[in-house]
Amino acid sequence: MDNNIYNTWNRIKDSDIYFSFIKSPTAIISSVILIIIFFCSFFVEIITPYNPFDPSSLSLMDAFTPPSWTEDGLAKFILGTDGQGRDMLSTILYGARISLIVGFSAIIFSLILGVGLGLTAGYFGGKYEMIVMRLTDVQLTVPSILMALLVDGIARGIISREVHDEMAIYVLIFAIGISEWPQFARVSRAATLVEKNKDYVSASTIIGVSNMVIMFKHILPNILRPVLVIGTIGFALAIIAESTLSFLGVGVPPTTPSLGTLIRLGNDFLFSGEWWITFFPAIFLVILAFSINLLGDWMRDTLNPKLKK
Amino acid sequence: MSFLKINNLSVNYEMRKEVVHAARNVNIEVNKGEILGLVGESGSGKSTVGNAIINLIDEPGKVSNGSITLGDINLSKDPDNIIKYRGKKIGLIFQDPQTSLNPILTIGEQLIETIQTHLDLSREEAKNRSINLLKEVGIKEAEKRFDNYPHQFSGGMRQRVVISLALCCEPELLIADEPTTALDVSIQSQILKLIKKLTKDRNLAVILITHDMGVIAETTNRVAVMKNGNLVEIGATKEILVSPKEDYTKSLVSSVPPTNKKISRFKIIDKEKRKLVKNNIKILDRWTKKEIKKQKLVEVKNLSKSFDDNFFTENLKNSVMAVNDVSFNINEGESFGLVGESGSGKSTIAKMIVNLFKPSSGEIFFDNVCVTKLKKSIEMMKFRKQIQMIFQDPYSSLNGRLKVKDIISEPIKLHNSSISKNDLNNYIIDLLDSVELTQKSAERYPHEFSGGQRQRISIARALATQPRLLVCDEPTSALDVSIQAQILNLLKDLQEQLNLTILFISHDLPVVRQMCDKIGVLRNGKLCEVSNTEELFLKPKHDYTKELLHLMPKIESLYK
Numbered sequence: 001m002d003n004n005i006y007n008t009w010n011r012i013k014d015s016d017i018y019f020s021f022i023k024s025p026t027a028i029i030s031s032v033i034l035i036i037i038f039f040c041s042f043f044v045e046i047i048t049p050y051n052p053f054d055p056s057s058l059s060l061m062d063a064f065t066p067p068s069w070t071e072d073g074l075a076k077f078i079l080g081t082d083g084q085g086r087d088m089l090s091t092i093l094y095g096a097r098i099s100l101i102v103g104f105s106a107i108i109f110s111l112i113l114g115v116g117l118g119l120t121a122g123y124f125g126g127k128y129e130m131i132v133m134r135l136t137d138v139q140l141t142v143p144s145i146l147m148a149l150l151v152d153g154i155a156r157g158i159i160s161r162e163v164h165d166e167m168a169i170y171v172l173i174f175a176i177g178i179s180e181w182p183q184f185a186r187v188s189r190a191a192t193l194v195e196k197n198k199d200y201v202s203a204s205t206i207i208g209v210s211n212m213v214i215m216f217k218h219i220l221p222n223i224l225r226p227v228l229v230i231g232t233i234g235f236a237l238a239i240i241a242e243s244t245l246s247f248l249g250v251g252v253p254p255t256t257p258s259l260g261t262l263i264r265l266g267n268d269f270l271f272s273g274e275w276w277i278t279f280f281p282a283i284f285l286v287i288l289a290f291s292i293n294l295l296g297d298w299m300r301d302t303l304n305p306k307l308k309k
Numbered sequence: 310m311s312f313l314k315i316n317n318l319s320v321n322y323e324m325r326k327e328v329v330h331a332a333r334n335v336n337i338e339v340n341k342g343e344i345l346g347l348v349g350e351s352g353s354g355k356s357t358v359g360n361a362i363i364n365l366i367d368e369p370g371k372v373s374n375g376s377i378t379l380g381d382i383n384l385s386k387d388p389d390n391i392i393k394y395r396g397k398k399i400g401l402i403f404q405d406p407q408t409s410l411n412p413i414l415t416i417g418e419q420l421i422e423t424i425q426t427h428l429d430l431s432r433e434e435a436k437n438r439s440i441n442l443l444k445e446v447g448i449k450e451a452e453k454r455f456d457n458y459p460h461q462f463s464g465g466m467r468q469r470v471v472i473s474l475a476l477c478c479e480p481e482l483l484i485a486d487e488p489t490t491a492l493d494v495s496i497q498s499q500i501l502k503l504i505k506k507l508t509k510d511r512n513l514a515v516i517l518i519t520h521d522m523g524v525i526a527e528t529t530n531r532v533a534v535m536k537n538g539n540l541v542e543i544g545a546t547k548e549i550l551v552s553p554k555e556d557y558t559k560s561l562v563s564s565v566p567p568t569n570k571k572i573s574r575f576k577i578i579d580k581e582k583r584k585l586v587k588n589n590i591k592i593l594d595r596w597t598k599k600e601i602k603k604q605k606l607v608e609v610k611n612l613s614k615s616f617d618d619n620f621f622t623e624n625l626k627n628s629v630m631a632v633n634d635v636s637f638n639i640n641e642g643e644s645f646g647l648v649g650e651s652g653s654g655k656s657t658i659a660k661m662i663v664n665l666f667k668p669s670s671g672e673i674f675f676d677n678v679c680v681t682k683l684k685k686s687i688e689m690m691k692f693r694k695q696i697q698m699i700f701q702d703p704y705s706s707l708n709g710r711l712k713v714k715d716i717i718s719e720p721i722k723l724h725n726s727s728i729s730k731n732d733l734n735n736y737i738i739d740l741l742d743s744v745e746l747t748q749k750s751a752e753r754y755p756h757e758f759s760g761g762q763r764q765r766i767s768i769a770r771a772l773a774t775q776p777r778l779l780v781c782d783e784p785t786s787a788l789d790v791s792i793q794a795q796i797l798n799l800l801k802d803l804q805e806q807l808n809l810t811i812l813f814i815s816h817d818l819p820v821v822r823q824m825c826d827k828i829g830v831l832r833n834g835k836l837c838e839v840s841n842t843e844e845l846f847l848k849p850k851h852d853y854t855k856e857l858l859h860l861m862p863k864i865e866s867l868y869k
Contacts, residue, residue, distance in 0.1 A: 019325060199706035203767070206663045207720040207774065208693035221710040 020302045027298040030291035037288055041097040048090035049076075052257075058085045064269075067276050080276045082265060088276060091257060092284050098258040099285075102172055103239035109177030110238075111231055114184025119223070121185070122192030123215050133189065136182035144179030145244060151175035152250045165253045172251050176241045183230050191223035225303045232296035236289040243285055259285045311338035312514045313362070313482055318375035320357050320366060320538075331357040331370060333538045341481065344508055344515040346529035346546065348522065348561075350789035351760075354538040355518045359484045362516075363399055364391040379482060397427040400475030404487040406467035410459040416443075416470050417455040420477055427478040442473040446503060465496030472503065476511075483508075483515045489524065493650040494816070498860040501528050520789065522565045523819075523862025526550055534558050550864065564794035566819035568863045571842065574801065575794035575823075592739045596775055596807055605674075606778060606810050607639040607662065612671035614657050631657045633834040634671070639827075641777070644804065644811035646825030646842070648818060648857075654834040655814045659782045662812065663698045664689070675778070694724050697771035701783040703763035707755040713766055714751035717741070720773040740769040744799060761792035768799065772807075779804075780812045785820065797824060818861050822846055830854050 012018055021027050040047055051057055062085035065077050073080065079088035121132040139147070155171040156164060164171075195201065196219060204214050239259075245251035246260025247267075254261055259281050266278025315337040322329040332354045339345045349355045360366050362377055362384065377384045379398060384391055395401075403409040411419060420439035424430060430438065436455070443451035446469040459467055468488065475483060485504065489497040505528060508515050517529055525532055525546060532550070533543040534557070542555050553559045563576040614632040632654040639645040647655045660666045662673055664680060673681050675692055683689050700706040707716055717737050721728060728736070738748050744765040755763055764784060771779060781800065785793040797820065804811055813824050821828055822842055829839040830851065837851040849855045 199700035199702055200708040202660075202665055203698065203700065203706055203770065204708075204719070205665060206693060206696070206698050207770075208690045208723055209719065218708050218711075222708070 017302055021298075024298055026294050030294040030298075033287065033291045034295065037096065037291075038100070041093050041100060044090070044093040044097060048087070048093060050087040050090040052086040052091045052094055053255075060085050064274050066274075079280050082262075082277045083269065083274075088280050091262060092259070092281050095257045095259045095262050095281065096284065096288070098169075098252055098256060099239050099242050099260070099288075102169060102176070102242045102252070102258065103235055105173045106176035106238045106242070107180065107231060107235045109173060110180035110234070111184050111227065113177065114181035115188045115220075115223075115227055117181070118185035118188030119192050119215055119220060122189040123196055123211070123219065129189070132185065136185050139179070139182045142179075144176075144241060147179035148172075148175035148241060148245055149248075149250060151178060152245065165255070168251070168253050169256075172242060172245060175245070176238050179241070180234055180238060183234060184227060187226050187230055188223050191226055192219055195219045195222050229296060229300045229303055232299055233293060236292035236296070239292075240285070240289055259288075312341045312380060313337075313339040313516075314376075314378045315358065315362070316376045316378070318358065318361055318377065319373045320354070320361055320370055321373045322370040324369070330538045332361065334375070335535075335538075335540045337533055337540070337543065339482070339514045339516060341514050342508065342512045343530040344505070344517055344528055346525040346532040347516055347518045347535065348520065348525050348532055349535035350520060350561075350791065352537070353535040355520075355535050356486055357538070358535070359486050359516060359518050362482075362484060363395050363401065365395075396423060396480075397478045398480050398482060400478075400480035400483045402468070402471055402475050402483065402485040402488045405491045406464055406471050407491070409471050410467060410474075412459050415456050415458055416462075420474060423474055424477050439473070439477060442477055443470070445507075446470075446473045446476070447499075448473075464492055465499060468492060468496070468500055469503065472500075472507075476507065479511075481514060483513050484518070485515065486518045487520070488517070490519070490521070494818075494857060494860050494862075495650070497524070498862070501862075504528070521862065522550070522562065522790065522864050523568075526864040526866055527862045534561065560791060562864075564791040565864050566794075566797075566817075566823045567865065568819040568822065568861060569865050571822055574798050592736075592743045592772065593806060595736065595739070604641055605638045606641040606643075606676060607812070608674040608677075609635060609637050609658070609662070610672045610674070611636055612658065612661065612673065613669050614654070614661060614666060615669050630834050632661070632668075635831075635834070635836045636671075637829050637836065637839050639778075639810060639812060641810055642808050643827060644813055644825045646821040646828040647812065647814045647831055648816065648821050648828055649831030650816060652833070653831040655816075655831050656782055657834075658831075659698065659780050659812065659814050662778075663696050663780055664692070690724075694774045695777045696780065697774060697776040697778070698780040698782065699764070699767050699771050699784045702787055703760045703767060704787075706767050707763055709755050711754075712751070713741075713753055713755065716755070716766065717751075717770050717773055720770060724774050736773075740773055743772070743803070744769045759792075760788050761796060764788065764792075764796055765799070768796075768803070772803070776809070778810045778812065780814070782814045783816070784813075786815065786817065793820070800824070818857060830857070 045051070062074075062077065062081050063083050065081040065085075066073050067080040068075050068078050077087050077089075079092070081087055082091065117132050121129040152171055152175050155167070155175075159167050159171075201214060201218060204218055242251060242258060243260030243263065246258045247264045249264065251260055252258050254265075257265070262281035263278050263285070266274070266276075266281065269277050315335060318332055318335045319330065320332040322331055335354075335358055337345070337358070347355045347358060357366065357370070361372055364384070366372065372385060375385065379394065382390075382394070384394065410416065414422075417436065417439060420442070421432060421435045424435040424438060425432070428435075440451045440455055443454065448454055448466060448469055454462075459470070462470060483504075488504070489500050492500065501524060504515065504517070507513060517524070519525060529546045531544065532546045534541040534549065534555070536557050541557050542549055542553065549558060550562055553562055566575070612632055612635045613630060615630050635654075635658060637645070647658060649655045657666065661668050661681075668681055671681075672679050675696065678692075680692050683692070714737050717740055718733055721733060721736060737751055741748065741750055746762065746765055746769070750758070750762075750766075755766065758766065784800070785796050788796060800811070801824070803809060811824070813821060815821050825842055827839065828842050828845050830837040830845070830853065832853050837853050838845070838849070840850070845854065846858065849858055
C-alpha cells in the first residue's frame, strides 16, 4: 500500500502538471494563500480565542475597537471589533467558512447538474439535445443574481418563516447552483461531441458496451479537464454570488454571518469612521476570489494543450 | 560545386528531461536540376533538416552545430538574413494544402502579396506574373480562378496553387515536405509529375521529404536515408533502393509491400535474428475453432447510405449518397479487400457492417441472419461478439484514461461475466502475448506506447471476444512502413491460426494485394468491380481500376 502511494507520488512528481506548477510563482502563491484560508476557516474554533456566537463572551464595552496598530487599538483584537464587540478576525474566519461551504456545495450541485445534462445531450443528440441546449440559452438570458433572487423569493413564499432561517443555507446553495449550471452543460456537451466521435468510443460500441458505461466510464474522465477549469473559476463566482446575496439581505440569516453579511453590517458604519468593519471582510473576499481565479487561470493554461508554448 | 551544401548539421531539442538530437552531423549536398529525396520514418529528423535550411525550427529546438550554404551565401551564419531568402531564393511546399493557404484571401491576393514582398514589381506586373504561374502549374482558366478563394479549389488544385506560391519569386531551391501525403493516388501522380517537370524546366534544386518509398523511386535522382537524426546512406536512388548497403536501408526496402507480386510474409531484418516462424499462439486453446465451411459469412445486398445534414427537411434528393447500391459477399476464412480513394465510402461500409451506422436501404446478412433488422439489444450482442473492428488512428482508438489491462478486460467481462479474476488475468496475458506484447504492458497506460504498439493493443482488444469477422479500417495507414510490415505479418499469422475472416479496407493497393484474396474497388460510393486479387492486378476490367493500377507509385520501376 505504501509502495502504491509512493508510486502515485512519483507519477505526480514526474507529470507535466507538477512541473508547470513549480515553475509558476502565481500558482504557488495563490495555492498557499488558499490553503491557509481553508485551514484557518475550517479549524477556526481551535485557532481563534473568541467565539463571536457565544453572547456571554462578548462585551459591549469592546464595541468599535479599531485595529490594533491604530491609536486606540487593543492588542487582543488584531483587526478591531464590530458594533457588538465581536473580534473582527474571528468573525471573518467564521464567516468565510459559511461562504466557502455555500460556494463549494453550490458549485458541486451545478457541476453535477450541468455535466449530467451536457454529457447526455452531447451523447444522445437529437431532440433531447436541442431541448437541453435551448434551456441553457434561456437560463443564460437571466442574470444569475436575478435567478438567485427569484429562487430565494419563491422559497420564502413556500417555506414558513420559522423554518426559513434553518433552510436558508440550502435555498442559497440551490439558488446559486441553478444559475451556474449552463456553463458546465455547454462545456461538457462540446467536449462530449469531440470525444464521442473518437474511435475508442466506436470500439466500445462495437464490443457491445452499454450507453451508460460508455458515457460515464469512457467519456466522462476524458471531458473532466475543461470542466475542472471552469469549475475552479465558477467556485470563485459562487462565493461572490453568495456574498452578494447575503449583502442584499436575501442570503444567509444575519445570525450566521458570512462574508457578505459582515460587509453589509459594516456598511452602516462606513461613514461614521469605523471603516475596518467593512474593509477587512471585503479585502478578505477579494483575496479569496482573486487567488481562486489565478489558480483557475493557471489550470486553464496547463490543461489546455492548445495554449501550450 | 553543389548548390546547397549542408555541412555537419546538428539540431537539438532541449526538453525538460532530456536533450533530443533531432539531427546529428548531417552532411547533404544538392545540385541544381536534381531532386534529392529525404526518406525516413517518423521521428527520423527528415523534416528537421528541411526546417533547418529555412530557419523554421520551433522552440525549444536550435541548430547547435554545422553550416548551410546556398550557392555562395552562408545561411547559418546570419539567421536574420534568412528572411530575405525564404520565399525568394527558397520555395516551400507543405504537406497539407488545406491549411497552407489563408482561407480568407483570394489566391490572387496571396500570390501578389508574396511577389511584392520579395520583388520590386507593380501590382499589375505581379498579377500578370501570377496568372502565368498558375497556367504553368496547370490551373485551367487561370484568369478566372485568380479571384477565387482557396475553398473553391479541390485538394489537388490547391496543392498546385501552393506550388505556384512557392515558385512565384523564382526560387532556386524548392523544399517539398510530404507534398502528396494528404492527396489521393491519382492526384499524387499529377503533382509529382509537375514537380519533376518544373525541376527540369527551371533548373531547380529540389529536396523532396517523404516517407513513401514508391514516391522516392519514381521521382528522385538521389536519395538520403535518415534514421533517428542520423544520415544512414546517401546516393543515387537506384543504387540505394536496389542494392542498399546499410542494414537499416535493407529492412526499409524489404518492408515496402511489392506491387507486382504477392508474398506470404514480409521479411523483417532484425539484428537479433529472431525466429521468423511462429509457434502456436496461446489463445488458441480458448478459441472455439470454427471449421471452414466454404460458405458465405457476410452478404451485403444493395447497401446504400446517405448522410442528411438537414435537421428539418429529410429530403433524400439533396443528400449525398456516401454508399450507393453496393453488393458483395465474403466467404468464411477469406480476406476481402475494399479499395478506394478518400470519400469513396469504404469506411462507411465498414461502419455499417459493424453496426455503428444504420444503412439507408439494403441489407447485411451475417451467418445468414439479417443484422440490419435486429431490434433487440440482446440479439445484437450475439453479433457484436462475432464482429470486431480495428481502427485507423491508433492514438484515438484507445481510451487514454484506462490501463491496458482494463481496456482489454472490458470486452471479456462484458461477454463472459462469470470469468474468475485469475482466469481473466491469464487471458489478458495470453492476448498480449499473441500480439507480441510483454506481460508488463498490462499495467501501463496507452500513452506510454508507440503507434505500432497501440495498434497491437487494439488488435488484442478486438480478439478478446473471439470474433469470426475482423474489420480492419486502414489499420496501417498511420504507421511507418517497417511497423506496417510487422502489423500486416501479425494479422496474417492471426488469420491463419484463428481462421479469421477479414474485411480489409485501404487506399493502398500494394498493401491490399499482400493481404487479400478478393478485392472490391469502390468509387464515389459505387462498387466498380470485384474480383480475385491476382486477376484484378493482372487483368483489371474496369477503367477506374486500370487507372489506379497505372498511377500507383511503384518501387519496382527501378528494377527495370
